[in-house]
Amino acid sequence: MNTYAKSGIDLKLYNELIKKVKPIIEKTKGEEVISEVGSFSALFDFSSLSKKYDHPVLVSSTDGVGTKLLIAQEVNKHDTIGIDLVAMCVNDLLAQGATPLFFLDYFATGVLNKNVLLSVIQGIAEGCKESKIALVGGETAEMPGMYGNNHYDLAGFVVGVVDRKQILPNCSIMKAGDCVVGLESNGIHSNGFSLVRHIFKSLGINYNDISPWNNKSWGEILLKPTKIYVDSLLPIMPKVKGIAHITGGGLIDNIPRILSGNLFVDININSWKWPDIFLWLKEEGKIEKREMLKTFNCGIGIVLIVDPDNMKDVESHFQKRGEKIEIIGKLDEACQPPLDRVVFKMFPGFLNYSLAGKALEKKIWNLEIVNIRSFAKDKHSTVDDVPYGGGAGMVMRPDVIGNAVDNVLSAHKNTRFIYMTPSGTKFNQRIAKELTEIPHVTILCGRFEGVDQRVIDVYTPYELSIGDYILSGGEPAAMVVLDACIRLLPGVVNNFDSVAEESFSYSGGILEYPQYTRPEQWSRYKVPEVLLSGNHRKISDWRREQSYVRTKERRPELLNGDDK
Known part of the structure; x- marks a missing residue:
């Protein structure tokens, strides 16, 4: 004779487990739960709670814990996976601004394992207590042939409440x-x-x-x-x-x-x-x-x-x-x-730990970053495409960049439009100083193989290069330009006179003289006597001479005016 037990369902074990689970569940219940464990459904008295809300709205959510279960099953550790289940559900409820009220679970397995089930339920109850909600019931399903040995699945369901005026997001x-x-x-x-x-x-x-x-x-x-x-x-x-x-x-x-x-x-x-x-x-x-x-x-x-x-x-x-x-x-x-x-953003690290960042906080200058992808039209936010005529790399699309540039120009009609490109004019201190005198600057940071030439033809930007090498994008180059310009603004560097004495700013744009500080002697080298003399005229003459010698040795083109 066939019986339910012969098919793999142990009702006796199931009933024993219900008795063991009952006290675990009872510890989570408040006075609002008016049903008993084992009832056909759970009863929750909402009358007292509803008085706290002008327009109460019930909020529900259901979730699982995914394949994290397989790791729990492999290492035979089941005491926290129930906390995961509750957390995944109640945290979703919070996203609507709701207060969780009660929770139900679903546990399905091929063959019931008493210790595993109790461990999981205890974790669920712990999660409910931490969330201040009642575990009002659930379902334990034993399904031979559906799951492998020692495998089980979990699902949770939570209900909460929020006043209609307080629903999030707002x-x-x-x-x-x-x-x-x-x-x-x-x-x-x-x-x-x-x-x-x-x-x-x-x-x-x-x-x-x-x-x-x-x-x-x-x-x-x-x-x-x-x-x-x-x-x-x-x-x-x-x-x-x-x-x-x-x-x-x-x-x-x-x-x-x-x-x-x-x-x-x-x-x-x-x-x-x-x-x-x-x-x-x-x-x-x-x-x-x-x-x-x-x-x-x-x-x-x-x-x-x-x-x-x-x-x-x-x-x-x-x-x-x-x-x-x-x-x-x-x-x-x-x-x-x-x-x-x-x-x-690529810029924040630079802005957090630099003089430019501190100056930004002081509102000495302002930064607006325009996301070019926001102006793309397709579902993938595509900003580039393959070049006509073939070749490696991608070229940034003129229609997308054009939309972004037009958006900026509509708000800042007198902006100086700059495009960072290796083929541009070599950036130097003279240009940095010139840019600080302009109220608004827009820097286009190209990527990949650069931008479509028609962008250059239509908007005629000031093309700048920071050197004869290729970067993965224009952002690092823009940071160089920004930092070089911002430090020239009054209030950024504490001792503003020191800016005037730096390389490229000092004595007609040549290199700065060598600097020395304490101690007077380090290793086998001493500070030049003239710097210790206190004779400011001699010191000035020495510094001018050293600047000239250093420039002639290292950057002679600066003396000839060739660094344009």
Whole structure:
């Protein structure tokens, strides 16, 4: 005689497990849960909560933890995967401005393993307690033949509530200049594990091996649970315009989900430190940086959009909690809805650690970065194409660049339009000084094989070169020009007289004289006696002579006026 047990379903074990699970679930319940464990469905009394909201809106979300499960199953560690499940669901709810209320889970396996199930449920309950929500029920499905030995799958479902007026994102009040704030992640969280597993398999690394930067096994590092942000975010919801949960798709795909209109984000790629696991994956997995940012959270688990006027309160809130946040960028606005809403700047590192950056903070000068991709017309934001007549490399399209340039010219009609190119006039100190006297300058940074010649023909830019060599793009060259010009502005260099005595500024544009400081004798060399004499006329004559000698030896063309 055939029985259900003979088909692989052990109802006796199932009923025993329900009894063991019941007290775990009960610890998460509040007075709003009025159903018992084992009921056909869960009952949640919403009446008292609804009084707290003018117009309550229920918010729901469902998710899983992907192939992170396979690592948990391989190392036989199941106590944190339930936390991941809750985190993935409740963090998505927070992105709508909602407060989570209750949670349900789905556990499916080929053959029930009592210890595994209890461990997973305990993790789910722990995640619910951390999120201050009730685990009101779930489904445990034993399906022989559907899953391999010791394999199981998980899914979660959460319901929350938000007042209609408080629903996020609030795109109507977002504006250019709003701060983009990053909250640190707890590691990889629960996305990108198919790529992680592929890398580990290709490198022949066992999850029980010890990582190179601490004494923890790879399994421990990879299974670190997804951070739950409920306690962190609920108190500051009124100060926030938008929340992005950085899951599959990374920063590149998730931030655009909370933007609309012509807004995009400028991200300073140097504004936060990537955790070791991401640096290791990038290096050992040979993953390009953009692919990393499109796959993993790279150390940023949540992104907030905050008005600059509210940043002090937001920073104070997280500081009191001992949590680290970083301003990783700002909102900007294009002339039309941009196809690429996340831009990773090349300039921020230069601006963070230079005199130019300090001068920017003091508003001695101002910088606006125009994302050329925002003016592309196709779904891939294409800005270049193959050259007519054949040849290697790509050429930047005139229609795309033309749209970008026209946008700038419409706002700044008297701008000096510059194009950085190896074939341009050689940049020097004289040109730098001339540019500082111009109110507005626009620098076009070419890439690949440069720009279509018709851009040059139509806009006739001032073509500049910083040297006889090729760079991968015009951005580094633009930084050189900017720095050379900005340091000539009053208020940038503390001792402005020192600028006039530098090479190329001193005595008709020749090289500067040699400089000496303490100690008077170092190694076997002494400071020239004339500099110790106190005779300013002799010192001036000596310096002029040394400048001439040095220039004649090293850059004679400067004496002949050939450096044009």
